[in-house]
Amino acid sequence: MRPKPSLGQHFLKSQGVVDRIIALAAVGKNDHVLEIGPGTGALTRSLVRHAGRLVAVEKDDALARQLREEFGNTPSFGLVHGDILECPMDGLVTPGMKVVANLPYNVATQIILRLAPLSRLLACIVVMVQKEVGSRICAKAGDSDYAALSVLLSSLFSCTPGFLVGPENFYPEPKVDSQVIKLVPREDPLPGADRGDYRTLVFTAFGQRRKMLRNSLLGLPGMTKNLLPELARLSGANLDARPQELAPEAFAKLFRAYRQIIDA
Numbered sequence: 146m147r148p149k150p151s152l153g154q155h156f157l158k159s160q161g162v163v164d165r166i167i168a169l170a171a172v173g174k175n176d177h178v179l180e181i182g183p184g185t186g187a188l189t190r191s192l193v194r195h196a197g198r199l200v201a202v203e204k205d206d207a208l209a210r211q212l213r214e215e216f217g218n219t220p221s222f223g224l225v226h227g228d229i230l231e232c233p234m235d236g237l238v239t240p241g242m243k244v245v246a247n248l249p250y251n252v253a254t255q256i257i258l259r260l261a262p263l264s265r266l267l268a269c270i271v272v273m274v275q276k277e278v279g280s281r282i283c284a285k286a287g288d289s290d291y292a293a294l295s296v297l298l299s300s301l302f303s304c305t306p307g308f309l310v311g312p313e314n315f316y317p318e319p320k321v322d323s324q325v326i327k328l329v330p331r332e333d334p335l336p337g338a339d340r341g342d343y344r345t346l347v348f349t350a351f352g353q354r355r356k357m358l359r360n361s362l363l364g365l366p367g368m369t370k371n372l373l374p375e376l377a378r379l380s381g382a383n384l385d386a387r388p389q390e391l392a393p394e395a396f397a398k399l400f401r402a403y404r405q406i407i408d409a
């Protein structure tokens with residue numbers, strides 16, 4: 146079967162890397178695991194062995210057929226043949242579930258953002274992504290990689306870099322390095338951070354990284370110049386700052402103040 150670049154198909158060929166992913170996620174017999182993009186089954190084979198139950202979602206028709214042939218008789222395995230970006234997530238994710246995957250890089254960010262609002266249900270997310278995406282997700286305020294994605298995910302999860310994986314561990318070899326990251330839901334998720342309008346606020350603030358918040362936040366629905374002093378007072382934020390200077394906690398305060406003003 147010829148790998149399809151359009152589906153981000155880079156298949157793992159290193160059992161060592163598979164073992165490290167399983168160890169980082171600490172997959173055990175009590176775990177219910179969701180694998181996104183099982184592909185030719187490199188990770189799936191080990192997950193089936195270690196987990197209590199595994200549900201895998203694969204978009205590719207030929208690979209889905211192949212996976213059914215190999216794992217169809219395994220009672221602890223379930224295959225969803227479909228697009229993870231279109232599957233209703235609340236039907237897939239069950240309480241305490243672990244997500245373990247080598248994600249298709251072209252849609253990895255979208256997939257993680259779809260999982261984020263379900264953080265309360267999850268035990269952890271351990272995924273391989275492009276190295277740059279991993280650095281962005283795990284960046285802290287003030288780091289050069291700190292971005293909207295860092296804020297959105299650190300508001301809900303504790304995000305830690307796992308280990309780096311070179312192109313030689315895949316077939317075909319990608320042009321980029323990869324990184325396995327681990328996201329564990331925070332015990333104190335920031336209030337409102339799972340909402341769509343929080344996401345809008347964070348993306349609006351970072352839409353123009355070089356601009357001061359007082360300018361970029363004017364792009365928010367209902368926001369006007371004369372509301373800015375009230376926004377600064379209620380949130381305690383310095384609106385002359387650039388978005389990369391604000392920690393996720395400051396964004397959550399900004400969001401609360403914005404909602405208070407708009408809902409008044």
Ligand code: SAM
Pocket residue numbers: 152153154155156157158181182183184185186187188189202203204205208227228229230246247248249250252
């Ligand atoms: N897990 C396998 C491995 O490590 O060798 C394959 C990983 S490969 C990077 C990504 C897999 O995700 C491919 O099997 C691809 O067909 C699948 N995929 C791509 N887009 C998808 C989507 N939107 N929904 C579900 N699966 C998808």
